[in-house]
Amino acid sequence: MLQRRSTILFIILVILPLALLAWLGTYLIRDAEKRTDASMQAVLAERLSAADQHILHDMRQLTDRLDAWGAQSIGSARLMSERLATHPWIAQTWAVAGEGEKVPLESFEGRAGYQPGKIFDAKERVQAILESTRNPDSMPQFVSMLEDGGPPFQRIYTPGKLPGIQQRSSQWMTYIKMFGYHIDDRPVLSDAPMSWSGWHVGDCVFIYWHRFADGSLSCALMNPQMLMHSFFQRLPQPGLAIPPGRMMLTTVKGIPLHEWGKRLPGSERPPAAHRACSEPLSQWEMAYTPANEEFPKPYLFPILLGVSSGIVLVFVVGWLYFHESASEIRVAQQRVTFVNQISHELKTPLTNIRLYAEMAAHRAESQGDSIAKRQLGVVEAETCRLDRLIQNVLNYARQQRDKLTIQPKELALDQTVSRIVEFWKPLLENKGFEIVTSLQGPETVMADPDAIEQILGNLISNVDKYANAGKWIAIRTEHDERNTRIIVEDRGPGIPTGKRRTVFEPFERLRSDLAEGVSGTGIGLTISRELAQLHGGSLTVCPNYREGARFILSIPNKP
Template identity: 30%
Template structure:
């Protein structure tokens, strides 16, 4: 019983916990994916804000550069002066009609300064190939190729050289094209100066680390509170808007922010909840187990108490029964000479009731042994019909007083091996039932039959009988037929249950056979010829 109870409780505890864990893990996975997406979106939004700051800086730079280019002039000296003095441009360029380079004055090659020569080296290909001058302005509004529209007529031209992004701002004025090559150092300084203001726009970013990466993957600038591990992958990255499109912004979340955002807390919460739930369910299971165990202990104590009491009853009962029987014999012996009718009747009652009490105690003890799987057989040689006669003799006075005729057809006269106590107990229970419930039928028919190693005994009465439903339940322990006849009739309700158990123990069975009038029980027992069981 106990292992079964533990298995059931374990099932009740573990299955719901497993289901909750599984559903929870699934929900957590989904939630985490959602949060990751949300976090990504949020950080992307904040990086876009940074990008917007960069874009404004670039725009401001463009304004300044444009200012330095104006008023437009073709005067070489003036252009040289501007180039020398400009913090924003490293070199100005002017192209004349037919896109000839007017400044720096390539026609007067010997008059070119060192800076101008170097600048031409950097840009020669652009002028030779007409990369800027061949573009039609109206086509430049779309961000195609390497030219980008911007406010006003000034446009950016971007190219790569010396492992880095190079930029030229250019504007067409009449037949002339004026251009300024960006001072990269100054531009970067401007951008970096502008970046800290992003802290206000995107406070979450400040908790992590943001890096501005150039076109060859070199960090140009990094800011923020966190220090990501070497080789860590960025949590979010985005390209910087044009014209700095080759650059990108990378965001490394701080472990605490990433953890919180990506739901490590969520896992902790879920785990804690699950553990609490598990503890609760376990506590409940433990409570039920203890309750159940206590109940079982109590029940077994009760059985043991009944057992003990039954044992204690045996000695006084033995005396009552034995002396009543001796008295009965004595009185019967004198019957011939004197009229002892009333005495005989009194003694009959005492004898019969002590026998009934013996049967009751026998049933209670058998039942408690049956619960403990301790029922056993003690076959010995004997004659079945003799035992039947002995039992019927016991009942004779009781049946006589209730006007029940006993009709015994003996058919098992050969000596076999069987347990006479078991047979006596079963027949006693059947006869007692007839006496209690079916005396109105007026007859008890008992017939025995012996064949090979089986004995069959039928006990039939002509009483009220049993309905089909009652018949099905009549062998259940503690079942008593609750009809008018049992009201006021004593009984424990274990007689037939015990009888069937004993019959089965004896290799046979006790069954209720269908019959038209009364109840008909059939007992079969395996009784091998003497000494073979």
């Protein structure tokens, strides 16, 4: 019991606080790291968004300037294509008349000197642009673009097989320029038909297109190297500080296009944030790796110091408690050892006193001296009582040190109980007790007679001590197919419900007033329950008995 309590206290005072402190430290560290990571992701997302908007703004400015060339061409697709061919970034232009929308009637060589590759088919691309921009007035998204404004560009064609067009290259997207991007950008409200423009984008291939109100179309193939070089040389954004880490621009397939930034220590690691570029540059992707100085590790020293201090404090408190507890246990063990030794030493003179008291009682009886016989009977009874107390102490000390043992044998239970009652009868009757017996036990039962005598003697002794006011005791034996029971009842103050378990604990007393003037070691019921359990039985307090206390000793018929 003491060892179990020490284990429970160790768990409560040391293990549980340490576990809570470890959990708290881990939680605080993870929370700090999570907050730092969330802040870093927010900053990096803002930085990537700014770079993306800068490139997108340059793309919109280029579109506006190319549109201005069309305004000077007096609404003619052919004149615009001729003029666009003189642009230094344009490799080739095409013009398609409005009537019948045939494939390119005319082609003009530009100044950029770029060939997109063998799989590129100019007629196919121009036909795809014609199909994508055929009747804008019937498309709801075109109406919203013209009236409400929106982002710089809007996709108007999702990859798919257009009628009459064989798809032989990678995915192509068609985008239209939207109004409302600039602060003074508004559609012209007039009866004159409007024209619209945008981009037709493939895998690093950029085609500018401008469709006029009469249905004619002007297209211009850009030199991607010159176009990208013009974008990249304006990175980082003018007016903004150079980022300390490494900003990367790649294709969606992972092909590097451009890098910028100070590239301070730490930026050689894999990127910490990614972002797809906005349309019409969705074939590109931006990524950023921060330097070490941008987002330092969470300052964990206060957390670690607090948790470590708590752990040290728990260890100190636990060590002090168990040091004091060990000292008390050591002193208690020394006391038990001392009492054990004294009790053992008392056994020899007590045996001699009992022997000579019996001899003197026989002599007094033979001489007819009734007074001496009665006095010697009291000496003999008190000697037996003292012997029982000493035996309890010795059994308890043996229980703490080793383990109690019994030696069961066939026992006539009713005869044993009757003999014990007769031994106690003079003492109880002298104190005015009414003794009621009902012996209906089995003929024989396998039990240790010394253990039964000690258990029953302890129970009767408790009635003598604590239920003296009731002046009544009943001792019964009964049995059924499985168990044999010895029942001891009294009409004393009884045992409260909350004390029915603790009454069997060593040195436990119910109330101080009941212990007033009562002698004993406080271990009689503890030893009695242990002896009952060694028989395979039990010693319990009956919960339904209300007139006093009822103890039930149960022993199995077949051990």
